Amino acid sequence: MSELIFQKQGYLKEFDCKIIEVNKEENAVILDKTAFYPGGGGQPCDVGLLKTSTNEYVIKKVKKKGKNIYHYIDAKLPNIDEDCIGKIDWDHRYKLMRTHTAMHILCGIVWRDYKAQVTGGNMEPLKGRMDFEFENLDKDLIKEIEEKVNKEVENKRNINVNILKREEAFQIPDLIRTKINLLPEGINEIRTIEIEGLDLQADGGTHVKNTGEVGKIKVVDYKSKGKINKRLYIELED
Structure with missing residues (x-):
């Protein structure tokens, strides 16, 4: 399970994380911790960016499925265990x-x-x-x-x-x-x-x-x- 940073740190705009799983069917990644709110209770999900040492990915949707938080991207999936920086679309x-x-x-x-x-x-x-x-x-x-x-x-x-x-x-x-x-x-x-x-x-x-x-x-x-x-x-x- 990902550590849910958003539960206690709602003002965190950027955070360090690591990709712990990729899902090719969903074209989504699971992070070891996340500040992206996955939506729920009438509130839409967050969107933003995921930056690795070699690429930048647009997070177009975030959704909770079972115990996992899926971060959906419009690009070829990055690698497992890759270090990243998550960046929330703060205005949104x-x-x-x-x-x-x-x-x-x-x-x-x-x-x-x-x-x-x-x-x-x-x-x-x-x-x-x-x-x-x-x-x-x-x-x-x-x-x-x-x-x-x-x-x-x-x-x-x-x-x-x-x-x-x-x-x-x-x-x-x-x-x-x-x-x-x-x-x-x-x-x-x-x-x-x-x-x-x-x-x-x-x-x-x-x-x-x-x-x-x-x-x-x-x-x-x-x-x-x-x-x-x-x-x-x-x-x-x-």
Whole structure:
């Protein structure tokens, strides 16, 4: 298994690594450690470069398959045991970090003030959508939510990452905010993201260190997806 650097070092832009396996069918490599996020929980994967002493490879996609992280390239595969430098596309990554934290701010506000659970979500750089168990949602409530999430940006709350034993993690009330618990039974350690004083959730993605980094959040649209399922669309200022 690769060491998952992104779990604790979300701001790492470059890292030393070694190719420990190549997969010709997938045209992908597995590294001994990686800072590339493989996607999940609605957050897209990272992209970037992999540099060896003789070549530079474009990482066009990263995906977790079983216990391995596959880094897909558009070129002839390098050799096993070759030393490399991984380089994250930082503009793409940082926009996703800001967006993901914005989604957690939104989720934290909606849970704290309205006790509405999340039923789904997705994001791309600087925009995303999240579904909640709201029975009624109107323009006045949307405006109220938007004002509250931006207040939390202004509050510049610190964001902490922790990895807890499963038994310890599940003693935390309301750790799982999704309607369905998406954590497989076999996972023994749970990664948590805490926005101090606002939100604490199990989460595997990358985030900024402080809500102030997110920037202004706009709720640009909302839709009814069912009797008690409402969708909010957000965008961030670049």
